[in-house]
Amino acid sequence: MDIGYPLLNHTDLTEQAYRVLRDRILKRQLKPGEKISVDEAAHGLGISRTPVITALQQLANEGLVEIVPQRGTFVTELTARDVSELFDIRLMIELYAAEFILQSGKTDQLLGHIKEPMAGMQQAMNEDDYRDYEAFLTSDHDLHLTLVKLTGNEHLIRMYGDLNVHIQVARAHYMDSVEKARQAYREHEAIVKAFASGQPDEVRVALCTHIGTVKERILEILDRHGGKL
Numbered sequence: 001m002d003i004g005y006p007l008l009n010h011t012d013l014t015e016q017a018y019r020v021l022r023d024r025i026l027k028r029q030l031k032p033g034e035k036i037s038v039d040e041a042a043h044g045l046g047i048s049r050t051p052v053i054t055a056l057q058q059l060a061n062e063g064l065v066e067i068v069p070q071r072g073t074f075v076t077e078l079t080a081r082d083v084s085e086l087f088d089i090r091l092m093i094e095l096y097a098a099e100f101i102l103q104s105g106k107t108d109q110l111l112g113h114i115k116e117p118m119a120g121m122q123q124a125m126n127e128d129d130y131r132d133y134e135a136f137l138t139s140d141h142d143l144h145l146t147l148v149k150l151t152g153n154e155h156l157i158r159m160y161g162d163l164n165v166h167i168q169v170a171r172a173h174y175m176d177s178v179e180k181a182r183q184a185y186r187e188h189e190a191i192v193k194a195f196a197s198g199q200p201d202e203v204r205v206a207l208c209t210h211i212g213t214v215k216e217r218i219l220e221i222l223d224r225h226g227g228k229l
Contacts, residue, residue: 005044013047018055020045025064025075026168027134032077036065062165078166080222086167087215091208093160097148098195098203106150107195113150117143118188125181136181141168143188180217187213 005020021041024030042052056073059065067073101110120139141164148160187210194202 005041013051014054014058017041017045017047017051018058021052021055021059022062022064025059026165030075032075034075036073036075038073062162064165076166078222080219082166083215083218083222086163087211087218089163090160090167091211093156093163094144094147094207094211095204096156097151098207099200100151101147101195102198102200102203107198110147110150110195111192113146114143114192117146118192121181121185121188125178125185133181136184137168140184140188184210184214 021030021036030036036056038049038052038056042049045052056065056067060067060073064076065073066076101107117139120142121136124133124136124139145157145160145164149157151157187206191203191206191210194206197203
């Protein structure tokens with residue numbers, strides 16, 4: 001399948017190859033379980049095999065691809081257990097972040113920062129035929145990342161970033177209709193309202209509801225696909 005690799009310039013080829021391949025995986029142009037041909041990718045990018053091999057090793061370190069000796073490199077598949085564990089960890093991190101924000105008096109700062117991603121989600125789901133679901137997912141991700149960044153805990157932020165690489169892959173499989181986008185947007189509105197109230201219990205319920213709902217939707221899709229994405 002021709003996925004349209006762009007030609008690269010000859011500075012920092014490994015980093016460019018990594019970004020292109022990672023983007024193709026996150027946008028599902030390279031699908032879970034699909035084999036990635038080093039020769040095909042190198043030819044399409046207009047570079048030698050070496051930067052592609054190094055880029056694939058970086059992706060393997062992130063868990064986005066699996067390098068199987070004597071067989072090749074494959075886009076990682078997510079199982080129901082993977083999704084459950086990833087979302088459970090995500091919930092723990094975001095609940096901690098929410099508690100930190102409320103206790104440290106950063107609620108107004110959070111509410112100011114998340115206006116832009118909320119507007120981005122609204123704009124994306126209002127596009128004709130809701131074709132810009134990638135923009136919706138980006139704004140969605142930015143909102144939650146803002147929550148974690150306000151903790152100022154660099155180790156936690158990096159952990160959350162690595163975690164969300166896989167979550168983004170999983171979420172891309174279900175956020176494909178305007179109805180689902182609108183439901184997710186309403187859940188985010190509830191999170192914003194809860195923070196504005198300043199009530200920890202309301203914030204906890206809003207976050208648990210949203211993250212739990214997304215988790216269950218993806219698990220339902222996994223079940224229909226035989227347990228793997």
